[in-house]
Amino acid sequence: MRNAPTGKVSPSPNSNGSTTVTSDWSLATSFFIFNFFFIFSGRQFIQLLSAPVQYLFTVVITALSTLWLYRTWQRNPNLYSREGLASPLRKQFGKLNLDIERFLEGRSLDNLTADKVSMLAKILPSFSKEKRLHGL
Numbered sequence: 684m685r686n687a688p689t690g691k692v693s694p695s696p697n698s699n700g701s702t703t704v705t706s707d708w709s710l711a712t713s714f715f716i717f718n719f720f721f722i723f724s725g726r727q728f729i730q731l732l733s734a735p736v737q738y739l740f741t742v743v744i745t746a747l748s749t750l751w752l753y754r755t756w757q758r759n760p761n762l763y764s765r766e767g768l769a770s771p772l773r774k775q776f777g778k779l780n781l782d783i784e785r786f787l788e789g790r791s792l793d794n795l796t797a798d799k800v801s802m803l804a805k806i807l808p809s810f811s812k813e814k815r816l817h818g819l
Contacts, residue, residue, distance in 0.1 A: 706760065714752045718745060762797070769797040772804050 721729075721744045729737050773792045776783060783803070784791055792800065 707756070710752060710755055714748055717748050765801045766797040768804075769795075769800045772800050776800075776803070776807075 722741055729740055732740065776792055787795070795803070
């Protein structure tokens with residue numbers, strides 16, 4: 684697990700520590716630059732609004748960017764990789780003309796999470812060609 688503010692990484696069998704730390708620094712830098720711009724540099728545009736709206740705008744921008752940082756900090760490079768591969772895998776499954784929805788209890792491929800699409804991609808090659816043709 685990660686320690687939130689420092690970017691330190693505990694040993695994990697599926698993660699590359701240096702990639703995670705680099706990613707954490709990129710997130711922290713993006714968060715800082717985004718907030719710096721909207722709170723200080725973008726002030727001339729915000730000053731056209733009334734004082735309470737200026738304050739509300741600053742609070743909303745800071746709250747939303749903090750929420751983004753919190754949610755993104757929890758992610759890891761493996762998840763990004765699976766999410767990046769999910770869409771191409773869905774297209775490949777569509778080209779196979781398999782009745783996959785029958786095995787997914789009526790759900791379509793588009794309703795599956797990236798983890799489930801990845802798991803399906805790992806399991807599908809184990810089917811023999813004969814099973815694919817018969818739709819078993």
